[in-house]
Amino acid sequence: MKKIYILSAVLSAFSLQAQFTVTVQTPSEFKDQDAILYTLNGSKDIIVTKEQNKNNIWTFKYPNHYMGMMKVYFPASNNAVNFISENKNVSIKMDVQNNKLKDVIYLDEANDLMSKQQESSQKKELILPALAQIKEYYKDNTEFGKALKSEIEKLGGMSNSIDPTQHPFISYYNTNYNKFLSNSTDPAKKINQDDIVNFLDKSNDMLESSSLLRPVLVSYLNSGGNTNVTGSVDTLLERLKVETPRGQTVLSELIDIFDAYDMAEFKTKYLTLAKNLKCTITDRLATTLKSNANVEMGAAFPNIKFQSPANTSAKSLYDVKADKKIIVFWSSTCSHCESELPQLLAKYNDLKAKNIQIIGLSLDTDKNSYTQKIAAFPWINDSELRGWNSSYVDTYNVHATPTYFILDANNKIINKPDHVGNVLEYFKLK
Template sequence: MKKIFAILSLVMMNSLSAQFKIEIEAPATYTPKEVYLYTLSGSKDLLETKEVRKGNTWQINVTKPYSGMMKLYFPEQNVSINFISENKDIKLKFDVENSKVSNIQYLDESNFVMNNLQDVQQKKEFILPALFQMKEYYKDNSDFGKAIENEIGRLSNNSETSAKYPFVSFYKTNYAKFLEKSAAKKPVTHKDIIEFLTKSNDFLETSSLMRPILVSYLNIGPSTNVSADIDQLLTAVNVETPRGQTVLSELIEIFDLYEMKDLKDKYLTKATNLKCTINDRLSSTIATNKNTEIGAQFPDQIFNVASNTKAKSIYGVKASKKIIIFWASTCSHCEAEIPKFVEKYSALQAQNIQIIGLSLDSEKGAYENKVKSLPWINDSELKGWYSTYTDKYNVHATPSYFILDSNNKIIAKPDHAKDVLTYLKLN
C-alpha cells in the first residue's frame, strides 16, 4: 500500500511541476541567452516566467493551466514572437538573417493551424477584395484567371476549425463575427457584443479580442449618449466580477489612449469607488493612474546607464524643477519637439531646471548616436515599448511630458514642448 501511495504522490508531483512545456530552438549564431514568457489578460502582457538558454534551445515549463495567446520576448535584442497555447506542449524554431529572427516554424499542431488561420485572415481582409476586382479583367480559362479563382475559393472557405483546437476555434469564430471586415457581413450591434462579453468563457481574456471588440462597441452608432451605452455594458458585465473589472480596466485605458478625458475620469472614479474585491488587472490600472496624476509623487526610477549625471535615480537628481521626457530616436514628433529644449537649455539651467530624458528606443546604436547631441540626463532600458516606463508611468505615446517640483511631485503634464516652455515662462 505504501508503494502505491508513493507512486501516486510522484505522479501528482510531476503533474503539478508542469502543465505543458515550451521548446524553442535557435541557430548557434543567435546570441541572446535569456527569454521572457508572457501570458495575456485583456490587452496586457503578464510576465509568466523567464528562462536561460541551454545549448541552442530554451526549455520552459508552464506550471499553471493556460489556453490563449502567449509571447516570447528576447530582451537582449528586443525581439518578440507570438504564439498560442492549447494547454499542450509547444515547439518552435527559427532562423536568423542579419541578426534578426526570420522564418519562424511552428512545429506543434495547434500553432501550425493558428499560424495558417491568421495568414488567411490577413489575406482575406486585405487581398481578397483586390482579387475580386482583378477577376473582372481576366478570363476564367486563362492560367492566371484560374489561379485567381482558386485563391478566391481558398480565402472564402469558412469551414469550421476542428474541435480538436478549442482556443483556435474560439478565436476564429469570434474574430470573423466581430472584427473581420466584410461588406456582406451583417453589422454587429451593442446587444451582440454585450451578449458575447457576458457569455464567453475564459478564452476571452487570453484571446487578444477584448480590446478591439470594445473599440468596436464604442464605434457603433450613431449614438446620442455614449456614456449611457457604456453604463449599459458595465451593468451587463457586472463590475463586481473579474470579467466586469477587466472590461472596466480596458475601457479606462482606451479612453486614456484616445484622450477622452471626461470618460476616463468618470470611469476611473467609478473603479476607485468600488467596495468589492478588485482583481489585479483593474488594481494595476487604478494604481498607475493614481501615481501619475497631478499632485501625486512621481514614482522613482533607478537609472540603467545614464549620461550627463552621477545621480543613480530620478530622486537623486537635485533641481528646483525637473522635466521628464519620454521619447525615442525613431519618433517623428520627438524630432520636431526636442530641439526646442536644446535651444532653451541654457535658460533652463539658469533656473536650476533639469531635464531627464527616458528613451523608449530599442536599437542601441540609434539611441547612443542621438543622445550625443542632447546635453541633459538621458537613460534607456533599450527595450522599446517593453520598457518598465510604459506601465509604471502610463505612457502611451512619445513624446510625453511631466514637470516635477523639487520634491518630485507632479505639478504639470503638458501635451507639447511649447506647453512645457509656456508653463515655465520660457517662451
C-alpha cells in the first residue's frame, strides 16, 4: 500500500508540471509588462494564460499536449509573435525598434526549421517563376545568365520534405498545404471535393490547430461553384456529423465565412441549423452563436466601456443619450471607410439636429494615424488600438470595415445597413 501512495504522489506532482514552456525574450528597452499566450481552434485564437515581464523575459507553462500554431500577444503595444508547438519547449527572441516588433529569432529547433521552410516556400512560389521568365532573355554563357541559372537550380532544388517522426506538425502542415492550398497547375495534383471531404473527415486533431481549416473550407466551396453551395455544405456536414466537435467547428467556420463574404442566405440557413442543435455545443460554436445573437435585429447592443473617447465625456456607449445612434466600425487604413465616412460627415449637422449620435469604434493599431483621422470627425470616437485583436471583433461579430448598426434610444438594434448610403436613406437624408 505504501508503494501505491508514493506512486500516486509522483504522478500528482508530474501532472502539475508543464508539458512544455514558451519563453520570449525582448531587449531592455521594450516597455510592455503583460503578454498573453494563445492556441488556435480553426481560425479563432484561444486564450491560454497571461504572464508578466520578468527581466524582459516572459515564461508561459503549457499544461497539456499541444501541436499547432500559437501566438504571444502584447496588448499594450499591439505586438504579436506567431510560432508553432510540437509539444516541446519554445524559445523566441524579439528584436524591437521604438517598441514595435522589428524581427523574430527562433531559438528552438522546430520553429527555426519552420521559419526556414516558410521562407524557401515563398521563394519557390514567388521568385522562381519570375526568374524562369527573365532567364529567357539572357544567354547561359553570360555572367548574369550563369547567375540566373545557378539561382534557379538552387530554388528548384529546395526541399520541404520533413521527417514526420521528428517534426510531426511541420510535416503535417507542409504536406497538406502543398496538397490543398498550393497554386499548382499540374493536372495530376488537381484536388476535387471528395478529396477535401476525406481530408476534413479523417485528419487528426492538428487540423484545428494548423490554421489550414478556414482556407481549405474556402477552397472546398470554390471547387463546388456558386450554384451548388448548399449541396456542397450539406454533403460535408452529413459526413462530419454536426453532433461531433469536428462537425461543429466546421459549421462555425462556415457561418463565419458566409458572414465575411456577405452570403446572407447561406449564413442564415446554417446559423439556424446551429441554433436548433439539441446536442451539447462546443465552446467554439457557442462563441459563434453568442457573437451573432449580440447583433440580431431587436437585440440590445452590448455595452462597451470607452478607452480614451474623443468628443464626449461619456464613459460607455450606454452613457451616450440620443434618440438614435449610428455605430460604425472603421479603420484609418480602410479604403471603403475613406470613401464612406466623408458622406456621414457631410450630413453630420442634419443628424445632430435630429438628436442622432454617431459613435465611431476604430480597428486601428497606429495611434498617430488614428488621431490624425479623427481630428476631422466631430462625432464620438474611440479605439482599443488593437486592430483585429480588438474585443469589438467577437463581441459585435465584425468581419469587415466599415460595419454599421443603428440603435434606438434604448440601445436596441433597429437596422443593420450595408453601406453609408443605406444609413442616409434610413434617415431620409439621401
